[in-house]
Amino acid sequence: MNIQNALGSTPLSRRRALWGLALVAPNVLGLMIFFGIPVGIAFFTSLQNWNALRPPEFVGLANFQRLFSDPAFYNALGNTLRLLIMVVPIGMALALGVALLLNHRLRGRSLFRTLYFLPVVTSTVAASIVWTWIFQPRYGLVGGAFAFLGWQDVNWLTRPDLVLIPIGVVVIWQRLGFDMILFLAGLQAIPRPLIEAAIIDGATWWQRFRHVVLPLLSPTTFLVLVLSTISAFQIFDQVYIMTARTTRGGVGGSATTLTYMLYDRAFIQSQFGYSAAIALVLFGITLAVTVFNLSLQRRWVYYESDAS
Amino acid sequence: MQVSLQLRASTAVPHYDRLSIGLQALFYAILIAGAVVMVLPFVWMVSTACKPPAELATLPIRWLPENPVCLDNLNQLYRTSPQFNSYLLNSAIVTIGRTLGQLVTCSLAAYGFARFKFPGRGLLFTLCLGLLMVPFQAILIPEYLLMRQLGWLNTFAALIIPGTFSAFAMFLLRQAFMQIPLELEESAQLDGANPLQTLWHIVLPLSRAAVAAFAVITVQAAWNDFLFPLVVANAPATRVVTIGIALLQGERSTPWNLLMMGSFIATLPMMILFIVLQRQFIEGVALSGIQR
Numbered sequence: 001m002n003i004q005n006a007l008g009s010t011p012l013s014r015r016r017a018l019w020g021l022a023l024v025a026p027n028v029l030g031l032m033i034f035f036g037i038p039v040g041i042a043f044f045t046s047l048q049n050w051n052a053l054r055p056p057e058f059v060g061l062a063n064f065q066r067l068f069s070d071p072a073f074y075n076a077l078g079n080t081l082r083l084l085i086m087v088v089p090i091g092m093a094l095a096l097g098v099a100l101l102l103n104h105r106l107r108g109r110s111l112f113r114t115l116y117f118l119p120v121v122t123s124t125v126a127a128s129i130v131w132t133w134i135f136q137p138r139y140g141l142v143g144g145a146f147a148f149l150g151w152q153d154v155n156w157l158t159r160p161d162l163v164l165i166p167i168g169v170v171v172i173w174q175r176l177g178f179d180m181i182l183f184l185a186g187l188q189a190i191p192r193p194l195i196e197a198a199i200i201d202g203a204t205w206w207q208r209f210r211h212v213v214l215p216l217l218s219p220t221t222f223l224v225l226v227l228s229t230i231s232a233f234q235i236f237d238q239v240y241i242m243t244a245r246t247t248r249g250g251v252g253g254s255a256t257t258l259t260y261m262l263y264d265r266a267f268i269q270s271q272f273g274y275s276a277a278i279a280l281v282l283f284g285i286t287l288a289v290t291v292f293n294l295s296l297q298r299r300w301v302y303y304e305s306d307a308s
Numbered sequence: 309m310q311v312s313l314q315l316r317a318s319t320a321v322p323h324y325d326r327l328s329i330g331l332q333a334l335f336y337a338i339l340i341a342g343a344v345v346m347v348l349p350f351v352w353m354v355s356t357a358c359k360p361p362a363e364l365a366t367l368p369i370r371w372l373p374e375n376p377v378c379l380d381n382l383n384q385l386y387r388t389s390p391q392f393n394s395y396l397l398n399s400a401i402v403t404i405g406r407t408l409g410q411l412v413t414c415s416l417a418a419y420g421f422a423r424f425k426f427p428g429r430g431l432l433f434t435l436c437l438g439l440l441m442v443p444f445q446a447i448l449i450p451e452y453l454l455m456r457q458l459g460w461l462n463t464f465a466a467l468i469i470p471g472t473f474s475a476f477a478m479f480l481l482r483q484a485f486m487q488i489p490l491e492l493e494e495s496a497q498l499d500g501a502n503p504l505q506t507l508w509h510i511v512l513p514l515s516r517a518a519v520a521a522f523a524v525i526t527v528q529a530a531w532n533d534f535l536f537p538l539v540v541a542n543a544p545a546t547r548v549v550t551i552g553i554a555l556l557q558g559e560r561s562t563p564w565n566l567l568m569m570g571s572f573i574a575t576l577p578m579m580i581l582f583i584v585l586q587r588q589f590i591e592g593v594a595l596s597g598i599q600r
Binding site: 097178 | 343349369442
């Protein structure tokens with residue numbers, strides 16, 4: 001077999017095959033160089049002891065051993081999970097709620113959609129700076145509201161037990177519009193006759209929601225769940241900015257997320273090998289979330305085609 | 309594309325969706341309360357950006373500055389951060405570079421995968437699909453090492469070139485291209501057009517909506533990017549505006565009115581873009597959800 005035959009049996013199909021290869025080549029090569037190869041390097045780096053002073057040295061799985069016995073790692077993992085437990089359910093519930101309301105014929109619904117979406121287009125950095133000011137004790141917006149209500153002043157960003165709350169608030173505020181749009185698209189894909197039939201059968205609003213809308217919306221719900229879970233593992237900007245005035249990463253590491261720890265170990269402490277091990281754990285978690293959700297999806301999500 | 313059609317078509321709502329007055333009032337109350345929470349931080353940002361230092365520490369909260377000094381604060385910002393304009397310019401260069409680059413590489417590749425048969429097509433496509441599962445943070449270190457190896461640290465090459473390739477945009481465009489009737493392309497080919505001419509004259513114009521949606525999403529992501537520029541290009545000459553305002557924030561002495569002014573300026577371009585191209589933004593999000 002020669003190259004010509006491998007490309008196709010006729011001159012025309014050969015020419016089209018060459019065109020196809022030429023068209024995809026720039027992006028595929030670029031993706032492999034700048035994203036594919038780095039995945040390989042990440043594995044390789046995680047097996048090395050590598051800091052600014054000494055040349056890299058192969059150490060096998062030592063970085064992972066160190067990582068899994070490092071209290072700082074469990075602290076960062078814990079903070080990430082705490083943020084996730086706060087951000088994902090609340091964010092999804094709010095987004096679904098707003099989407100359900102906006103799915104009705106209401107005057108000004110496009111204005112509402114615009115306002116709810118506005119934070120999505122704002123940079124995380126700018127948003128985090130604004131919210132840092134909002135959460136400043138005494139003269140910040142929250143401080144002012146507390147003073148107005150006669151409540152005790154709270155320093156949200158320096159208290160280790162509270163610092164994740166303002167960070168979570170920014171994440172939810174910036175994500176709500178995004179999830180809302182996904183839910184709206186999902187709601188509008190629900191066939192109207194099904195809802196009409198439920199109304200004719202005398203179903204109440206709640207029954208309709210519980211037994212018609214929610215099951216039919218489940219593909220979207222799972223999509224939003226996967227996307228927001230994965231993005232919760234990547235929270236970085238908010239931590240970096242909102243703890244900048246006190247201690248980066250929170251007092252005593254109280255706001256350090258996995259991604260922030262990765263950044264800190266690699267680019268502040270120059271421990272590339274150790275940090276690459278964190279990166280691989282992050283990668284593993286993301287992959288696990290995706291795979292877990294895919295398998296769960298098969299069991300729980302209702303697709304129209306299942307019914308036939 | 310179906311999504312976008314539905315989003316627009318849904319204004320025609322049948323009778324059963326009519327709400328009683330009481331329910332309508334309740335819905336409006338909830339929506340307005342929510343909208344206030346969403347918008348208040350912007351109002352607070354602009355209000356603070358125009359306050360003189362003396363009004364920063366006042367209780368009760370003052371929404372309208374008594375002596376607004378917007379321009380003074382703007383000048384003060386440029387005194388504190390003399391290179392702020394060049395940060396804005398750098399962000400614009402990076403944003404335009406990445407978006408145009410992706411438009412070229414991704415529409416070519418999307419067209420190739422959508423319409424051409426060649427050996428290894430399935431494998432290459434799956435490989436690209438696999439890359440979507442890798443969070444960028446996971447390859448941040450190798451990416452940095454690669455930039456260092458190439459001598460690209462603190463250059464626009466690092467900020468732009470890796471960002472000109474995208475598996476995600478490629479999938480998005482491929483999906484749109486595949487919905488174009490094949491006959492249109494075939495007749496162009498019979499008229500002697502080569503694939504590049506067909507792509508440019510037939511396929512891209514017919515996919516305008518998807519291309520626009522992809523473009524605004526890319527612009528927004530590039531303008532707001534922070535972690536990667538922080539790691540590979542934190543020198544003054546290539547500093548982008550997100551890092552510029554983060555640096556202001558890092559200095560404890562920077563007063564809040566200047567920080568809010570900086571944040572406002574850094575946010576303004578995307579806000580204007582969003583107000584003008586709302587539909588494209590929302591379609592982009594809806595599409596990106598469908599794709600993944």
